[in-house]
Amino acid sequence: MNEPFDEEGAPARLREQAEQLAAQQRQPVPQSNEDVIRQLHELQVSQIELEMQNAALAELEQLKNEYESSRDRYAQLYEQAPVSYFSLAREGVVTRVNVAACGLLQRDKNQLLGRRFEQFVAPQAQGSFRGFLDAVFTSGARQVLEAQLFGGSAGGMVRIEANFDAASDTARMLVTDLGDEHARESALRRAFVILDSIREGVLVTDSDNRIISVNPAFTTITGYQAEEAIGRDPSFLGGGTHLPHFYEAMWRSLHRDGSWYGELVNRRKNGERFVESLSITPMRMADGTISHFVGVFSDITERKLAEADLRELHRELDQRVIDRTAELLHANQHLQLEVQQRERAQEALRDAERFFHATIDSLTDRVLVLDQAGSVAHANQACLDFVGQMQKPLHYLEFCETDPRWQRSAGRELAAGIRSVIAGRADTFALEYEFITRSGPRWSQARVSRFLGEGPLRVVVAHTDITERKLMDGALRQSHAQLRQLALHLETAKEDERKRISRDIHDELGQNLLALRIDISMLSARTEGSHPRLHRRVGAVLSNVDTTIKSVRGIINELRPMALDLGLQAAIEWQVGDFRKRSGVACRLLIRDEALFAAIGSQAEIVLFRIVQEALSNVMRHAQASQVEIELSSDACAVYVAISDNGIGITPQQQRKKQCFGLIGIAERVTALGGHFEVGLPASGAGCRLALQIPLQGVGRPAA
Numbered sequence: 001m002n003e004p005f006d007e008e009g010a011p012a013r014l015r016e017q018a019e020q021l022a023a024q025q026r027q028p029v030p031q032s033n034e035d036v037i038r039q040l041h042e043l044q045v046s047q048i049e050l051e052m053q054n055a056a057l058a059e060l061e062q063l064k065n066e067y068e069s070s071r072d073r074y075a076q077l078y079e080q081a082p083v084s085y086f087s088l089a090r091e092g093v094v095t096r097v098n099v100a101a102c103g104l105l106q107r108d109k110n111q112l113l114g115r116r117f118e119q120f121v122a123p124q125a126q127g128s129f130r131g132f133l134d135a136v137f138t139s140g141a142r143q144v145l146e147a148q149l150f151g152g153s154a155g156g157m158v159r160i161e162a163n164f165d166a167a168s169d170t171a172r173m174l175v176t177d178l179g180d181e182h183a184r185e186s187a188l189r190r191a192f193v194i195l196d197s198i199r200e201g202v203l204v205t206d207s208d209n210r211i212i213s214v215n216p217a218f219t220t221i222t223g224y225q226a227e228e229a230i231g232r233d234p235s236f237l238g239g240g241t242h243l244p245h246f247y248e249a250m251w252r253s254l255h256r257d258g259s260w261y262g263e264l265v266n267r268r269k270n271g272e273r274f275v276e277s278l279s280i281t282p283m284r285m286a287d288g289t290i291s292h293f294v295g296v297f298s299d300i301t302e303r304k305l306a307e308a309d310l311r312e313l314h315r316e317l318d319q320r321v322i323d324r325t326a327e328l329l330h331a332n333q334h335l336q337l338e339v340q341q342r343e344r345a346q347e348a349l350r351d352a353e354r355f356f357h358a359t360i361d362s363l364t365d366r367v368l369v370l371d372q373a374g375s376v377a378h379a380n381q382a383c384l385d386f387v388g389q390m391q392k393p394l395h396y397l398e399f400c401e402t403d404p405r406w407q408r409s410a411g412r413e414l415a416a417g418i419r420s421v422i423a424g425r426a427d428t429f430a431l432e433y434e435f436i437t438r439s440g441p442r443w444s445q446a447r448v449s450r451f452l453g454e455g456p457l458r459v460v461v462a463h464t465d466i467t468e469r470k471l472m473d474g475a476l477r478q479s480h481a482q483l484r485q486l487a488l489h490l491e492t493a494k495e496d497e498r499k500r501i502s503r504d505i506h507d508e509l510g511q512n513l514l515a516l517r518i519d520i521s522m523l524s525a526r527t528e529g530s531h532p533r534l535h536r537r538v539g540a541v542l543s544n545v546d547t548t549i550k551s552v553r554g555i556i557n558e559l560r561p562m563a564l565d566l567g568l569q570a571a572i573e574w575q576v577g578d579f580r581k582r583s584g585v586a587c588r589l590l591i592r593d594e595a596l597f598a599a600i601g602s603q604a605e606i607v608l609f610r611i612v613q614e615a616l617s618n619v620m621r622h623a624q625a626s627q628v629e630i631e632l633s634s635d636a637c638a639v640y641v642a643i644s645d646n647g648i649g650i651t652p653q654q655q656r657k658k659q660c661f662g663l664i665g666i667a668e669r670v671t672a673l674g675g676h677f678e679v680g681l682p683a684s685g686a687g688c689r690l691a692l693q694i695p696l697q698g699v700g701r702p703a704a
Contacts, residue, residue: 041328048324052317059310066303073199082194084175087168090137092116092130095170104158104177105149117173122148132160136171140164142258142284146178161284163258201276205293209233212292221276221299223269234295237266241273254280263300274301366444366463369451370396372422374415377458386437386463396461407434407441414446421448421459432466443467509552517545568605569597572612576630583620587628596634604694607669608641614666615643615690623647625687638675638696644682644689670694 078085084104087096094112102109105120121129125147132145145160157178162171195202201218205211211229219225222237235247242264254260261279268274278297282290366383368376374397397418400411410433417429429448434441444463451458520542527535569591576589600608612630619625625647633640663679670677675694682689 041332044328045321045325048321052321055313055317059313062306063310077194077198077200080194084177086117086173086175087165088117088133088162088171088173090169090171092118092133101175104175120149122150124148129160132162133171136162136164140166144284200296200298203229203234203295203297205234205295207290207292209293221268221274221297222266228269238264241265241267250280254282258282264297274299275304276300365465368396368461370418370422370459370461372457374398374418374422383463405436407436410434414448417446418448418459418461421450422457443470505552505555513545513549513552517542517549520545567597568600568608569594571605571609572630572632575609575613575616579616579620579628585619585625585628587616587630590629590631592631592633596632596639600639600696604639604673607673608639608694611641611666611669611692612643619645619647622650623688634696636696638693640691640693642689642691644687646682646684646687649681649686649688650679666690666692 079098081098082100084101085096085098086094086101089095094115094117097109097112102112105112118126118129128145129147132143132147135141136143140163142161142163145162146157147160148157159176159178160173161176162173164170165172195215198215199217201221202215203211203218204213211232211234214226214229218229222229224237250260250262259279259281261277264276264278265273266276276297277300278295280293280295283292283294285291363380364382366386367380368383369378371377374395376394376396397415400406400415400418403411406412406414410431414431414433417426417431420426421429427450429446431446432443433446434443436442443466445466447462447464449460451460520538524535524538524542527538573589576587579585580587616628619628623645625645628643628645631640631642631644667677670692673694675692677690677692680689680691681687
């Protein structure tokens with residue numbers, strides 16, 4: 001539907017067809033009845049096609065206007081939003097802002113675009129902001145930061161929430177002024193004014209998905225008053241139009257991706273069905289937990305009906321063209337029979353032969369036509385250019401068997417295949433071969449088939465040049481090996497960075513928190529008897545410090561467990577214990593021979609630990625299992641790891657999904673070490689079993 005338009009607004013292709021039609025009408029009347037019939041048929045078909053395209057153009061223009069109106073409405077909503085929105089490139093440069101953002105920083109839009117957002121952050125907070133921005137682009141997950149802006153009326157504390165937009169490769173930031181209460185109330189009033197004035201319905205639910213607020217557009221679209229909706233689950237609008245698994249998939253996507261957008265069929269208060277375009281966004285508190293859900297929807301019933309009518313119109317137009325074409329073809333057949341009776345059979349045969357020769361001569365493939373004896377009846381120009389001028393008549397089978405330019409007896413093999421097709425022992429034959437030409441060796445594919453037609457037997461031999469494909473296959477294999485080596489290098493670099501960050505947090509932040517706790521403990525002891533209120537406050541601060549220390553320890557273990565410094569066995573035992581504590585699932589660790597850990601290199605230790613960590617994480621999230629078993633064994637050649645559970649299992653179709661990044665990552669890590677990985681069933685026949693094998697010889701060396 002995206003066709004170029006000329007100056008008058010019509011598609012260029014329609015104008016070209018109209019000009020061709022007019023030119024045909026200006027041509028002199030042909031003398032042959034066959035030409036008259038053909039031109040009449042072309043004129044009728046062109047007229048029908050122009051009528052169809054005019055109707056489609058009108059529908060396209062209407063859809064285009066609706067799209068532009070919707071786009072402008074949403075752009076205005078973004079620009080006039082009461083909260084500050086920023087879009088930042090990877091280097092921290094501002095690429096997009098709205099009106100509220102300009103007011104927050106007290107700058108015009110042209111003074112903000114192209115400048116680094118870091119320039120508006122107080123010097124003592126700039127380092128934290130750079131780390132915050134790097135975390136957004138590195139992890140792709142939502143990040144939250146409270147920072148101090150420069151002095152002045154815009155220099156208070158702000159809360160920055162950011163996530164990564166992969167489509168535009170930018171960080172989208174929502175900046176909230178944590179200033180005085182008057183400013184917050186003013187912003188809140190502006191937000192309510194906007195929500196009351198927009199045409200899209202808005203509903204807000206609590207964390208239990210109970211409606212706590214709706215805007216007037218909600219009542220206009222659904223027919224339910226605010227007091228009728230508040231306190232109810234939004235699913236009451238569905239009225240059973242969607243199955244439960246639809247809502248389950250919606251909630252899974254919402255918690256996984258951080259938002260959801262789609263189309264639903266709901267019912268108004270009067271029972272009338274309508275189609276809505278709905279987007280749901282969770283609102284999170286400072287600790288990351290979800291406090292509210294905000295849903296914004298619009299009624300798209302009319303648009304859906306218009307699309308259905310447009311599809312029906314296209315179907316009717318297609319059917320009209322088919323019916324009219326059938327009528328024209330039927331009339332044309334009768335006229336062609338009359339014309340063909342006036343032509344001589346010999347002239348028709350010569351024309352067909354010239355057409356056949358011209359067709360195969362225009363092909364880029366090398367085509368030969370052989371008779372029953374294997375001699376060349378015809379060869380196209382591409383074949384003559386490839387092997388040089390042929391002596392006529394040329395016995396092609398003898399040429400295949402005696403010419404030395406055929407490599408590795410390919411000529412004799414091709415001759416044998418042609419003989420089997422001539423004798424009727426095979427319908428077709430195919431062969432890839434190498435042939436020496438004036439420009440060097442070239443690879444080709446030969447296809448031999450019988451010509452199915454009346455008259456003497458003919459065999460068609462077609463040769464296609466596949467040299468570029470052969471070279472491409474070799475290059476792809478080399479690129480694949482290089483990508484595996486790069487993946488292993490990136491995994492190693494990532495683990496090293498995790499180790500460095502973990503140690504930095506432990507050494508710097510851990511020591512500072514410990515010193516802070518000692519000071520606060522001393523203060524608590526001094527104020528216990530003399531200042532009861534201060535003592536209670538100090539106790540609360542001490543509790544917060546203990547919670548922070550616990551969180552820091554959790555972050556360190558997530559980056560790189562300290563147990564890894566004690567060896568792979570201790571790290572896996574710690575991981576199993578942590579899994580039991582967090583999931584409540586019984587987990588059994590079975591080590592056949594503890595001596596196997598001495599034969600495993602440091603790089604393989606990290607890989608095995610991460611594989612066990614990823615497998616247990618998948619069990620906790622997806623398996624619904626009550627029991628897990630991890631078995632480690634070895635022999636003189638390899639280390640074997642098997643992880644089994646009694647959960648719901650995984651089907652081959654689920655394994656082939658593009659979103660199975662966990663299994664893909666495990667397979668790539670094992671393959672990079674030259675090992676083998678497979679997914680199957682445990683001996684019990686229920687659940688899932690991951691089995692991998694890593695060779696001891698050359699452990700840590702990338703696979704070829």
